[in-house]
Amino acid sequence: MNGAPGPGEDAALSVLPVPGLGEIARGDDLARLIAARVALLDGDVVVVTQKIVSKAEGCVVPLDHEDPAARARLIESQSVRVLRRRGDLIISETRHGFVCANAGVDLSNVADGWATVLPDDSDRSARRIRDGLRAATGRQVAVIVSDTFGRAWRKGVVDVAIGCAGIAAVVDLRGTPDAMGRDLQATEVCVADEIASAAELVMGKARAVPVAVVRGVDPAWLRRGSVSEEILRPPAEDLFR
């Protein structure tokens, strides 16, 4: 502590919650609502939870919360393949290509009698919000649409990216020399998922903060990106389907 220098402030990252968007309904302009709540800077990554993207896009369907069979039918309608089933839990591949629990059907933070389903194309949703933020603020920002996924071998859920725009989903460090000066063999880091997870830390499920800004990411990552093209593992490479 005595005379210890501070950490590398220049290279630091900030994660800022954006509260106060209010309840979102079909047709709401998320970019305009976000732009009114936060002063964005060039290079910011705006993380928007799937829940409000689905609500704004009208991806909300009627569902009797007390009827497990209706819920299973809805999940199956959003799936192209069921991988595992145990009790109420269905692990499936969604029509978008995600492998997750319950095909992204979500009953929390929705009015009774309704559920949200995933946006049709979350990369496109991210691009629209990014374009809207640019129009509203003049800032060049990236956008990630996030959702909450479980993992096969680890308890607890984490937020991951289901769509992105203006940022690479996966950054390939293959061929970058490591600190020993040797080429790294294979280090493709899924920065979009890591950013979604970082954003979740300031959101909290029950605090109704559906947007966060991650400020200070490596500018080299801010280029064209796509979750569906970069993160979804082709079935031929999948060892656990």
Add this chain to the structure above:
Amino acid sequence: MNGAPGPGEDAALSVLPVPGLGEIARGDDLARLIAARVALLDGDVVVVTQKIVSKAEGCVVPLDHEDPAARARLIESQSVRVLRRRGDLIISETRHGFVCANAGVDLSNVADGWATVLPDDSDRSARRIRDGLRAATGRQVAVIVSDTFGRAWRKGVVDVAIGCAGIAAVVDLRGTPDAMGRDLQATEVCVADEIASAAELVMGKARAVPVAVVRGVDPAWLRRGSVSEEILRPPAEDLFR
């Protein structure tokens, strides 16, 4: 932008890289080295990569990098069960209970002819570093030991927690009312993994920054925690083993 309030600075999180630790060797006191490089505050979460924990603990073994059979033998020696094998890639359950590629055996950032293996008990490693940081700085901090894991259905790797001390690995939000005032059904968030992922964003594989400080996490999370007790999924609950 015009008159837009700033984001919620009070609830913001900072992620600060801690560079300059130098090359780590067996017996090095990581807590003392970290304390000399960063002015910690109460409530900080110090994320330390597995690589330097393994080096400090002497979890470094000789390995001919050109001999795939020797590498496979080393991976098998660290495993209790092989789940899948394709080419050089081995997905196994390690003797610690992690399901990951190559049983945590790592050749990057190690001298030629050597490899690191995972610490014997990364929760214990985290506790030792935490105790050392408290002794060196007087601060009450949490510690997470992180490693880089792939995922079954998503390309790219992310950093996750393999050990923790002074912070819950999984935070149970079951029963916390959502923004609609209804009880959330099951939202156990693996904050330790999310914090490890956030830290990775300022580390970078090739930049040799093996430590980061995550500042501003929810103080309610800062209690006793254990990756092995909270995150490892019991085989009976595992649908993909």
